[in-house]
């Protein structure tokens with residue numbers, strides 16, 4: 001089994017074309033701004049007509065060195081406990097060194113930034129999974145990483161901060177003193193807890209302030225989804241049988257999409273997976289797929305990026321705190337949003353307690369402590385397995401491990 | 414009326430900046446272009462970049478009243494409007510277009526936002542002896558493009574970038590080549606941010622049959638000489 005040679009671009013197989021990104025009518029063009037902040041190759045990938053985008057050899061090698069293909073395992077322990085003859089398989093993205101699927105796009109994004117002569121990549125992070133992946137990718141490829149981490153997480157997820165620094169990154173709590181937006185926020189409220197939206201704004205502003213910097217985003221955009229399809233491309237080779245049900249959790253939608261799109265694409269082209277159901281699981285803290293509107297909205301709270309058409313709760317929606325900080329996001333990737341809208345993908349939201357209970361069951365039966373985000377997929381797999389007939393087959397994506405989520409497991413029963 | 418290949422078309426927004434200048438501009442542009450694209454001014458030019466957006470907001474008249482001020486047909490003329498303004502009036506737009514001498518009405522948002530109106534749109538065009546035309550982007554689903562080809566449109570228009578006038582670092586040559594494979598021998602027109610003879614050459618060389626120039630023309634519209642000179646210089650990029 002080899003690391004795939006291609007990423008899969010589902011846009012060219014969708015039932016409808018994706019509406020293009022648009023600018024708001026007032027102020028400057030955000031589309032024009034993209035050119036200054038993002039690596040150029042990523043912009044090309046956002047609009048590529050190719051169904052299969054070749055993975056550059058250097059990236060394939062790094063994928064391999066970091067542990068791709070990741071394991072595709074059968075959950076024998078969990079199956080035994082459920083005891084009704086449903087076969088459950090999972091893809092384990094937590095096997096990557098930064099602990100989650102985020103490295104799949106961090107590596108190519110940093111790689112393409114360097115192709116544009118960047119000396120530094122700048123990003124934001126909430127829980128720290130994305131920041132950690134970017135820090136590692138930057139270390140591997142030899143550029144500096146600067147990460148704006150929401151202050152609340154910065155103070156609570158101290159291990160991730162430590163490990164980002166171990167990889168050589170500069171990590172700042174956001175709001176910070178480095179940008180005018182940060183200074184204003186601190187002035188208005190000295191104990192500001194930070195927000196992902198503000199961290200994005202600071203990261204973009206910081207990128208524009210210096211020479212040789214590129215900004216890179218962690219989810220939602222088309223090229224992020226594209227890179228994550230390395231997961232599903234591997235599954236196509238690893239799976240011993242066709243699934244009845246495919247499950248993933250959704251923050252911005254990149255791991256669910258990366259896992260499932262190669263299978264959904266085959267179905268859209270009438271090349272298999274006819275009977276497969278696809279289920280996207282979100283947190284009740286940010287239920288855009290189940291209660292959002294399908295409309296043009298900003299991907300970032302600050303409204304610096306162009307608007308995209310997606311299922312959204314509104315870019316100024318502030319999700320309540322949850323252990324699954326990576327799912328606290330107001331919108332979902334446009335391609336995934338459209339597939340939910342069209343009924344190709346089903347959606348469901350779970351609350352925190354039931355999810356953490358599923359996480360503990362999984363830890364005790366499979367040995368892996370899952371990330372609270374990924375545990376949403378586990379919860380759905382358990383619920384569905386209980387309802388499905390004997391002999392049914394479930395695949396889910398275990399997008400990360402939870403070994404650094406001390407706060408989530410802190411009061412384990 | 415067929416579009417001449419290879420060809421160059423000029424985009425203008427109807428009655429921008431005023432009725433008189435607009436009429437002068439289309440008279441002059443008809444001499445130096447193979448076809449015209451005339452924008453129906455709207456309050457919601459959502460896929461247009463800042464420059465063309467301004468022309469919509471600043472035009473003297475709005476909607477179909479604005480396109481009605483001229484008689485077209487010296488060269489093939491295509492009206493361009495947003496279908497969301499006319500979802501329930503497709504027949505009316507087709508009638509106005511036909512009476513004004515246009516060859517088609519191009520709706521850039523038809524496939525993206527109102528795919529359910531596809532058949533109705535094609536019927537409206539045919540009912541008024543017009544040909545359908547379609548707007549696609551580089552990543553429009555392949556199967557949909559195959560469907561469009563079967564309607565035998567006057568042309569398929571490929572928007573090279575996300576919005577008019579805003580260049581992004583995309584491999585447009587490759588994109589045109591890929592789309593060319595999908596559209597068979599239907600006339601393929603490309604546009605958005607074309608402003609030099611070199612770019613005309615590259616786009617035609619990659620497989621487009623014709624190009625449209627809009628944003629780069631806007632500041633020259635008031636001056637017929639400058640306008641004609643610019644179009645002629647772009648023609649230098651044609652084979």
Ligand SMILES: Cc1ncc(COP(=O)(O)O)c(C=O)c1O
Pocket residue numbers: 100101127129130218219220249250251252253254255256325326327371373374399400401
């Ligand atoms: C482990 C893990 N899974 C899932 C997600 C959700 O993100 P996405 O839906 O973009 O994959 C995150 C985001 O931080 C995460 O850390």
